[in-house]
Amino acid sequence: MENLYKLGKYKETDRMCDLICDHYPMLLVMSRFGIPLGFGDKSIREVCAENGVDTDTFLAVVNLLREEGTKADTGNVSVESLISYLRNSHDYFLEFRLPAIRRKLIEAIDCRRSDVSFAVLRFFDEYAGEVRKHMQYEEETVFPYVESLLTGRTDPAYNIGIFRKRHDQVEARLSELKNILIKYYPAESSNELNGVLFDIFSCQRDLASHNYVEDHLFVPSIVRLERERGGRS
């Protein structure tokens, strides 16, 4: 995230509207926790409580994204709440963000040069397929493992270290598409093309932030949980 705003961590007594107005990317965090708009001047704690959201987990994600590079405090994080956040985040990318970029891409690339348009779309579809696979692995393997760990069952065949090792940077190829369009796509600059490029730039950053939460908050929380449950760490 960019350093545009107030320094220091946000606390539960800060107003939710200050957080969102100072850091508009936190809108995404809020909606992934299922918090609707229209919260007036209420504090972060009040808004979370009204919506059944774990305040400490919410603040842990917010403060981690605001200050990438800090060590996340996993002490009070609710793993259930974090998993629900990550699931919603996956839905957002797979069902909303990437399809929206695809639609804009189709509008932006010149369909008269149908060979190029076809190759660009194929590239995008392959990429979206990779993101889907990446996230499906988490949904189908990692989260169920953690959920059974929460009910006290350890799995001798799996631990979070396996996930940590294979967790790749899913946004890298989006940056490749951006480079291709900017450097090699032979079209006059248009509002549509600029629009989709802006979207790709920001989606790339959002995917990186999503991964950052997984690597620096989710994984350490699970390592801790494994240690507490006497599993491997």
Added chain:
Amino acid sequence: MTATLRIAVAEPSIILRNGVISVLQQLPGLNIHVVEIRDPEQLAVSLCNHRPDILLVNPASPGLPPVHRLRQQTGCREMRCVALLTALTDRESLKAFDESISLYDSVEQIAGKLQRLVSAPAARREPAGTLSVREREIVVCIVKGMTNKQIAEKLFISTHTVITHRRNVAAKLQIHSPAGLTIYAIVNRLVDLDDIRGTIPDGGERPGGREL
């Protein structure tokens, strides 16, 4: 667009760190990705994770291992180490560093130092974006879905040479995937769609064809 330069800034003071980072992000002509390292104890772990091109570190940081050992420990053998001088430092202890930046350096001086550090290997590269005839042939083969072995046999070169060419192509174009090379090849008329129909996994149907 220049390739991204990954710079890790290891400095516990938030005032110094943020100051350095804000200067780095304004440097002209360099596309810099900053990795912040606040906690000296996290230095080695962060370097392992982020593998920066350049480490900017205060040589007086408590517990800082010698530069050569840090490179070894973290497996970042190519990493260049720059001393961030916040106080008088004796010259002997700076010998292990590749460069040093003082708190009083100007933006131009800092940009010059960083550029010199990274331009050494880059100078050997040909201008980005222009492929040799052989490299173009390789691109065509890749987008047609040929394996390294098939390409080697067709062009009468070793697979080792094919791999070297592929690496050079990826570095010049900043395109690493066959699907990306396909776009490049079509745009530059190295192939047309009929050449590559066979490589399309779903039997030739356009992805989302109805929307085109």
